[in-house]
Amino acid sequence: MKYGSLSEEGRWISLKEMKQGTFLVCIVRLAPSIPKFLYRPNLHSRRNNLTSVIWKIVSAGSSPTPDVFTHQLLLHRLSPTPPSPPSAAPPSGDLSFAAKKPLFHSNHFVWQLLPVALRRILSKSVRTPLIKLIRYLGTLKSYVRNRGRPEGSIAEGYLAEECLKFCSLYLADYVETKFNQSTRNDDTTIGSTFTLDVFTNSGYPLGKAIATKFDDETLKKAHQYVLFNCHHVQSYIDEHREILNLSYSGLPPHQIERMHSESFASWFAKHIEDTNLPQDDPVSNDLKSLARGPNFIGIQYAKFVSNGFRFHTKEVERKRKTQNCGVIVRATTSSYSSIRDQNPVSSELDYYGIFKNVIELDYGGGRRVVLFECDWVSKGKRLKLDDDGFVLANFTNVKRHNEPYILASQAMQVFYVEDPVDCNWHVIITTDA
Known part of the structure; x- marks a missing residue:
């Protein structure tokens, strides 16, 4: 059985475990490395990039198959600050797109495209909750204003969000809030005078x-x-x-x-x-x-x-x-x-x-x-x-x-x-x- 490292603290997880659906085990072992990813001051470092965590999951094993290697290269292109691509070439496969520029420059797009990159690496029962967790961590990260006190910033941000949501229920008929405002592509039109x-x-x-x-x-x-x-x-x-x-x-x-x-x-x-x-x-x-x-x-x-x-x-x-x-x-x-x-x-x-x-x-x-x-x-x-x-x-x-x-x-x-x-x-x- 081949294992891959999730963090530098020596936490290990097997790719076979993830494919079998042991998602809880994955999250428990992943948890120690999450705060470093979210709150360390150097947000551009490899350790603090979410794609580095996913990279380590995909890179499990000493001799990746051509299919796994190809999706490692895709993650390399999706990453805003991508880690170095694998040093060992696969038994077969095209490496031409490994040197191309990253596809996107926003983690939002990375989260949207992770299911595509991981579709042949992780099973759907593991992939879906993992992506939901990643997106929620992004929400928590947006609450951080003081990087020296990330826990307090998250608590204050979450409390402020709940208070605003509660008050907006009483002001919805009089004040425009983010819960009732028109969307950017709102196409609501006035009733037509024609019957067809x-x-x-x-x-x-x-x-x-x-x-x-x-x-x-x-x-x-x-x-x-x-x-x-x-x-x-x-x-x-x-x-x-x-x-x-x-x-x-x-x-x-x-x-x-x-x-x-x-x-x-x-x-x-x-x-x-x-x-x-x-x-x-x-x-x-x-x-x-x-x-x-x-x-x-x-x-x-x-x-x-x-x-x-x-x-x-x-x-x-x-x-x-x-x-x-x-x-x-x-x-x-x-x-x-x-x-x-x-x-x-x-x-x-x-x-x-x-x-x-x-x-x-x-x-x-x-x-x-x-x-x-x-x-x-x-x-x-x-x-x-x-x-x-x-x-x-x-x-x-x-x-x-x-x-x-x-x-x-x-x-x-x-x-x-x-x-x-x-x-x-x-x-x-x-x-x-």
Whole structure:
């Protein structure tokens, strides 16, 4: 059994113990080294860096395997003041990224990415509580004002936090506190005057607007997506599908679905024009504007705030170190096992995308719809699940999707972290607004 040192006091812990889930033993043995990490004056020393503690956990054993060695190098890049990389080279593996600059300069990002770096070293039952403990220690560290009396500073900071939280419960209706203040990406909007859900404003743009003349293919795909995602149009969608099923009963279902997608927009426009809808009904007026289609002149943006997330296009981020271009959307799709399959199966799939563009369609009378254009991957060879439950995506030379657009209100955000084993694959990290 191989052992690795956690501290200079001679405290030892086996990697096998941690993989078996003996987390309590790990914390008890780790405890003596925590105060030195948190409170010593020289915060830039190797001993006082949290990644040094994790480094010693990962470095357990005299002869690391290639997989362990690779993740040691990843921790070396994640560390704001990284310790020296291992002196002994692994039996096999690429050391090219060992000499690169650190990925980030903030311990906040290190804590976020530690699960990725340790996913093949520690089991999930050990990794999850360990990361929670590290983040809470960071909270306690923020209370320290007098480094000579760290215990008293933590006690005072914790007491002040509890007092402020208690008082804010009585002042919430009159005073803005950190518990009721608006978030940085707050996208709360005033109620819309239109009745269709697609015309309801969701979020707001950042930066200048660029007036653009859209080509026919862009308008066709964007307008088609808007129609199929409008709640008030669902009854017309079912009616059109039923007409096609009766007219082309001999065709396979997947061909009928294709005809339905391609011909519904023109059928819907003609159907609304021939139908005598009430003139003073708000729903009828919105349906008429929607059926006529959007104006060929629209607006493009490079940045947008929606659902509490800030999205930047991939082009904007080429000159930045931050990442806000990861998008995820959950869609219901019908799957066919073969061309002869008569019973398609509906299922929900997660689509992961790279944010490319924002377009705003103008339907007249102030009715506007904001769409996100993305490069998408879903199930198949470009998505995989590793042994520890992490989803990885490959966006190398990804082809343009047949349906590249989604409504801005449907977009949620994810982050992509490059896999140290294969740079073409990225670990998907979900986040909350």
